[in-house]
Amino acid sequence: KQEVTQIPAALSVPEGENLVLNCSFTDSAIYNLQWFRQDPGKGLTSLLLIQSSQREQTSGRLNASLDKSSGRSTLYIAASQPGDSATYLCAVTPWGTGGFKTIFGAGTRLFVKA
Amino acid sequence: ETGVTQTPRHLVMGMTNKKSLKCEQHLGHNAMYWYKQSAKKPLELMFVYSLEERVENNSVPSRFSPECPNSSHLFLHLHTLQPEDSALYLCASSQRKVSGNEQFFGPGTRLTVL
Numbered sequence: 331k332q333e334v335t336q337i338p339a340a341l342s343v344p345e346g347e348n349l350v351l352n353c354s355f356t357d358s359a360i361y362n363l364q365w366f367r368q369d370p371g372k373g374l375t376s377l378l379l380i381q382s383s384q385r386e387q388t389s390g391r392l393n394a395s396l397d398k399s400s401g402r403s404t405l406y407i408a409a410s411q412p413g414d415s416a417t418y419l420c421a422v423t424p425w426g427t428g429g430f431k432t433i434f435g436a437g438t439r440l441f442v443k444a
Numbered sequence: 445e446t447g448v449t450q451t452p453r454h455l456v457m458g459m460t461n462k463k464s465l466k467c468e469q470h471l472g473h474n475a476m477y478w479y480k481q482s483a484k485k486p487l488e489l490m491f492v493y494s495l496e497e498r499v500e501n502n503s504v505p506s507r508f509s510p511e512c513p514n515s516s517h518l519f520l521h522l523h524t525l526q527p528e529d530s531a532l533y534l535c536a537s538s539q540r541k542v543s544g545n546e547q548f549f550g551p552g553t554r555l556t557v558l
Contacts, residue, residue: 371552426502428500430500432545
């Protein structure tokens with residue numbers, strides 16, 4: 331059974347710092363891995379999607395990597411800003427589910443101090 | 445704006461009430477999802493519809509009844525709910541692909557069951 335774990339559960343950093351959020355999954359047979367951002371009480375915003383054949387994706391100050399063999403992904407945020415404060419969720423879509431059954435981690439709550 | 449809208453945004457209901465949540469996507473996608481997000485728990489997939497056919501029912505109690513009349517609309521009918529059903533209910537949509545689906549989420553409906 332696929333399980334997704336995110337470490338740390340919470341993180342507080344000063345503005346301007348580069349930071350790394352970690353995601354691990356137990357079964358490497360996945361279609362893709364997706365990183366989301368969620369502001370309090372709101373829906374999820376898709377940040378980056380990495381297909382199983384890819385190693386990384388970049389969007390602006392965000393870079394996500396995928397290492398299927400070790401079951402790990404990292405989300406790198408450069409030059410963090412107070413507006414980056416949110417919960418970051420990692421999700422994988424396992425093989426054999428028709429591409430529909432996405433499994434989410436519990437998230438990392440990030441607070442960037444001005 | 446992600447192209448996925450949900451109404452109502454907030455709902456308070458008694459245990460004997462019947463209500464419905466509505467989701468509409470304007471992205472031309474062919475798959476739609478209902479998720480439940482409870483405090484301190486990861487997102488839980490409830491239902492998936494692909495081409496208006498239910499393809500996933502993740503052991504959800506029968507007091508939750510989904511309906512997908514067409515590829516743009518998804519409903520979640522609620523009846524005789526319990527207080528533990530209070531949560532944020534999120535709708536998502538995606539375009540089904542062989543390589544898996546990038547999901548786009550609505551803002552959610554905050555449900556409180558008294």
